[in-house]
Amino acid sequence: MYNILIADDEPLICRGLANLLESSGLNIENIYTAHNGYEALDYLKMESIDLLVTDIQMGAMSGIELMQQAKIVKPWVQVIVISAHETFQYAQLAMRLGARDYLIKPINSEQLLNSVRHVLLHMDRPEQNQAELIADLREHFRMEQPQPQRMETLDRLVNEPESARELLRTAREQGVDLNGPYFAMLKIRLDCESEGRSVADKDVVLLQYAVLNIVNELLDKDWSHHSFYSANRDVSIIVQWDEASYGGSSSDKINQLEMIGRSLHFNIRKYLGFQCVVGISQILKGHEFLSELNDQVGKAIVWNRQHRDHHLFFYGDFKWELTTEDPTDEELAAQNNLIVEKVKEYVLANYAQKGLTLNEVAQRNHVSPNYLSYLFKKYMGINLWEYVIKLRMEESKRLIQKTDLRRYEISERVGYESPEHFSKIFKKYFGMSPSEMKK
Structure with a gap:
């Protein structure tokens, strides 16, 4: 049985889609409706949502922003986007974020049901066991490296800074475009020894090649990138931007790199059945920093030693100047504690702010x-948004019991967009409505 969330700022469309799905005969347990992105986020954080159907334009928070938040909160949630605009840019961005379909309003009922049915069927597909997987890889993939000279050149380029100028010239002669001038790196480290398994060296080469195919499928033509094999059973990716595509800020680009990292981890785990760790570098300008970027992704992966249950690490999250070259477990733990304490202070001061998001x-x-999402849950025992809701509900209860404020005034004071949505969250949290508590 599946739980579906519909997000659209037009209540009639929400109700119409909900009625259509309720009468479809599909294996659906609950259908939730939200009239803006912030309401949808509450449902995503509090309910077990399998599929999100979202409008792409919804006032304060767009469907794209909602998808970005959803990928952080619950990366496995499937998404279907609906839009009144047949705009290629919107569709391209939605698909890059992992949308399974992009439907144009007015919605054709049969088209929507076919799309939902396809997504749910895909979620039900049984996983292939690893013996079958290796057999399939042997049958379908070449065992030799694709374009081995290019791969060797790229691997040397990021590992031999003293030869960078010569290697750049060699790379260009081999048809590798490294014009940049902005560069970042991702490194994927396959865990071939986990869960009591051991993979033969010849099969590791096959797995690397399969990972390379997943990388190229995900990044395709939307990203200027070069991927290659490197040491320690790793696959490395150089991503680059020219001046026009980079724009003025790196924060959006880092968020996009993290979404790529999550997608890579999810798809490698799903389709290959193996765990991996993904390291992400900062973005630096100039070829001379390629070796520095390679050092950064290697260092970022070190944090998996402290967090075995986490698999995506961004170099910029850690204060490297506060640790030794090879940080101890105590140094790693001290940094994490500091992050969580500072975040708690910030949330305590700002939990009543309307539209507060994890990104902010x-x-x-x-x-x-x-x-942050991972670390807060690990140290506090609840996720960040559950903590925000806890603070809002405790303050709401105090205001109901100690003041004569009306429901809409309390809703405003604790950061909710609408009194109706506030009442839904309140009743779910306390088991009674605000008016029942007042009595």
Whole structure:
């Protein structure tokens, strides 16, 4: 049985889509409706949502922003986007964020049901066991490296800074475009020894090649990138931007790199059945920093030693000047405690702010949303948004019991967009409505 969330700022459309799905005969347990992105986020954080159907334009928070937040909160949630605009840019961005379909209003009922049916069927597909997987890889993939000379040149380029000028010239002669001038790196480290398994060296080469195919499928033509094999069973990716595509800020680009990292981890785990760790570098300008970027992704992966249950690490999340070259477990733990304490202080001061998002909390505390979400849950025992809701509900209860404020006034004071949505959250949290508590 599946739970579906519909987000659209037109109540009639929400109700119409909900009625259509309720009468479809599909294996649906609950259908939730939200009239803006912030309401939808509450449902995503409090309910077990399998599929999100969202409008792409919804006032204060767009469907694109909602998708970005959803990918952090629950990366496995499937998404279907609906829009009144047949705009290629919107569709391209939605698909890059992992949307399974992009439907144009007015919605054709049969088209929507077919799309939802396809997504749910895909979620039900049984996973292939690893013996079958390796057999399929042997049958379908070449065992030799694709374009081995280019790969060797790229691997040397990021590992031999003293030869960078010569290697750049060689790379260009081999048809590798490294014009930049902005560069970042991702490194994927396959865990071939986990869960009591051991993979033969010849099969590791096959897995690397399969990972390379997943990388190229995900990045395709939307990103200027070069991927290659490197040491320690790793696959590395150089991503680059020219001046026009880079724009003025790196924060959006880092968020996009993290979404790529999450997608890579999810798809490698899903389709290959192996765990991996993904390291992400900062963005630096100039070829001379390629070796520095390679050092950064290697260092970022070190943090998996402290967090075995986490698999995506951004170099910029950590204060490297506060640690030794090879940080101890105590140094790693001290940094994490500091991040969590600062975030708690910020949330206590700002939980009543309307439209508060994980991205904003992360940005204000100089840490990526992905790592903050993981770290807060690990140290506090509840996720960040549950903590925000807890603070809002406790303050609401105090205001109901100690003041004569009306429901809409209390809703305003604790940061909710509408009194109706506030009442829904309140009743779910306390088991009674605000008016029942007042009595």
